Amino acid sequence: MDDYFYMKEAINEAKLARLEEEVPIGCVIVKNGKIIARSHNYTYKGKSALKHAEILAIDKASKYVGDFRLEDCTMYVTMEPCSMCAGAIINSRIDRLVIALADVKRGACGSNTNITGDRSQLHFLDAEFGLMKDQSLEILQSFFKKLRDRRKKKKKILASKKQESFLICSNNMPNYIIFINQGSK
Template sequence: MVKPVQHDCPFDKRFPSQLVRDDVFYMSLAYNQAIDAWRRDEVPIGCVIERGGEVIASAHNGVESANDPTAHAEMLAITQAASALGDWRLEECTLYVTKEPCPMCSGATLMSRLKRVCYAVPDPKMGCLGGATDLNALPRVNHHLGITAGGVLEDECRVLLQTFFRQKRSPLPPLSSGADAPSAELPEEEE
């Protein structure tokens, strides 16, 4: 078995208090998944799914390593959660993800009947839960999600994504973890 190559990530994982299980706690776990994605040279997007205060699924992008364009963090986590519950209906679950879901993942959040989606970084180009469009607002959709759009670790997740793509596209040395957030919007990327 070939061990995956570890890539340097200038950011540290977060260690939230176990005493308060709130949006910041779960988004911190999603952020940690994004760090793991970076270390595997994947686009650093992470996701966790919570039900009743317990994490039932966690994943990060795996498109490159799986050579699978559908191996987005949300898709992998939804599949894990359905398997863990033995039911595709995730009605009592909340999905936390570091970037607004793309069209495919937004559709999967609706189809899996999630109770709520909380995303850190809005995506005005490809996001489909309020960014470029809003699938959740379509009048004929037979299920609607609760949405928490941005605000929960938004700055940290944005800087992580921007720094990753800056390093990919530029021969300049990487930013240190304490660097100020770039002022530009997120670069175009392939989730």
């Protein structure tokens, strides 16, 4: 098995997240050629900002190996980890990080900031970017397009109901409106 196989598994996790209406980011952790943990974002359903794919996968992998140190492990993730997740990656001693898509706004593994590559830390690593980035990008773009379309539709429905309310009020109070207009002369 190779990097493509493991990243495809991470992408499958991202697809599961999308089906669950979570931001579609997926992650797998591999040790000695075996996937020991897999996860995807669970922040909305889990009602916690901590339930990122990387954090959940690290927790599962730590339980699997019986130690917080995930030495000789590789993490495959569909989007560049944020600063919280980058800190967890460093603290868990993961040796290799393969990222499909850079996050130039919030990424903390080299594209915006570089927590994982900070040589002043006891543990650091250089992230590898770009493996299957087009597939990851397509999943994220389709998710956010669907979300925007849903919000537009909801906004239209609310605007329509507001217009109906105004017409109902106007039709029920013509004398009141005339009275105000007459009284202001």
